[in-house]
Amino acid sequence: MTGQRIVFIDVDGTILEHGSVIAPSTVTAIRTARAHGHLVYLCTGRSDGDLHPKVREIGVDGAITNGGAFITRGDDLVAAHPMPRADVGRLIAFFEGLGIQFFLQSHDGIFASPGVFALMSDFIRLRADRRAEDLHHLGLDGEDDLLDTLVTDAGERYRPVADADLDHIAKAVFVSAASDSVDRARRDLGDRFHVIPGSMPLPGGSNGEVARSGVNKGSAILEVLGLLGLPAADAVGIGDSWNDVEMFEVCGVSVAMGNADPELQARADRVTTGVLDDGVWNAFVELGLV
Structure with a gap:
């Protein structure tokens, strides 16, 4: 590659592993x-308010958050596509009617249903164990008690659903004890929503993400490129999850992480190594960005 490029890079599973390890x-x-003159935008399903401080400290030119619903350039919010209030109400009724636990995401934060953390207790414990293994793999020191840290962190970061302003919700993430909840959501919500499998490695059940139809990482990338006057051919997309499919489709070059699902890797132009095995660095070297 020669000349300036713009890189859209996923966060979880691409920059971060197990929530906080980079x-x-x-x-x-x-x-x-960036020092070589290329632009780098985060492109994540997370809300802006849920970005890990370690990710913010890296320094980027902007961010696409909530899977494409919000776009920031520098510190300025330049585009917002929240769900209509009626759609949010429909999602809540769907989840509550089936006893599915869920999170609602706005630009600033995340709101949790009452029983979601009890359902995810095994996942939280597993994530703490894996974070400790990740830090050891990188030769880094970790917290004394990662499990307590995760539980405390969740309690501080996530507010109750009852506190959410339903006029500013952009995305929902659900967690279910049933294995078929993603398929059920697609059947019941597919007329107005885009439903994809989630990326949480739960020990059982299922999880997924729900967004407005037509609002995704790909649509947001095209919006950013339009604002900046850059062609899609100069865009690079790097990710590991099913919410990265539309990003892969619109970018001139797409790169799947080595830890991505093999079916997703098959949709990318290139495959790099895993998130903790210098995957981003190796991709940037191969593409001539560094």
Whole structure:
């Protein structure tokens, strides 16, 4: 590659592993690419208010958040596509009617249903164990008690659904003890919503993400490119999850992480190594960004 490029990079499973672990080479890759004149935008399903401080510290040119519903350029919010209030009400009724636990996401934060953390207790414990393994793999020191840290962190970051302003919700994430909840959501909500499998490695049940039809990472990338006057051919998309499909479709070059589902890897132009095995750095080197 020659000339300026713009990189759209996913967060979980691409920059971060298990919520907070970042390979040092990933930080170096992003900072070096920007120093060489390339633009880097986060492109994540997370809300802006839920971005990990370690990710913010890296430094980027902007961010697409909530799976494409919000776009920031620098510190400025330049586009917002929340769900109509009636659609949010329909989602809540669907989840509550089937006893499915869920999160609602706005630009600033996340709101949790009453029983979601009890349902996810095994996942939280598993994530703490894996974070400890990740830190050891990278030769880094971790917190003394990662499980307590995760539980405390969740209690501080997520507010009750009752506190949510339903006029500013952009996305929902659900967690279910039933294995067929993603299929059920697609059947019952597919007329107005885009439903995809979630990326939480739960020990059982199922999880998924729900957004407005037509609002996704790909649509947001096209909006950013229009604002900046850049062609899609100069865009690079890097990710690991099913909410990255539309990003892969619109970017001139798409890169799947080595830890991505093999079916998703098959949709990408290139496949790099895993998130903690210098995957971002290796991709940036191969593409001539660093």
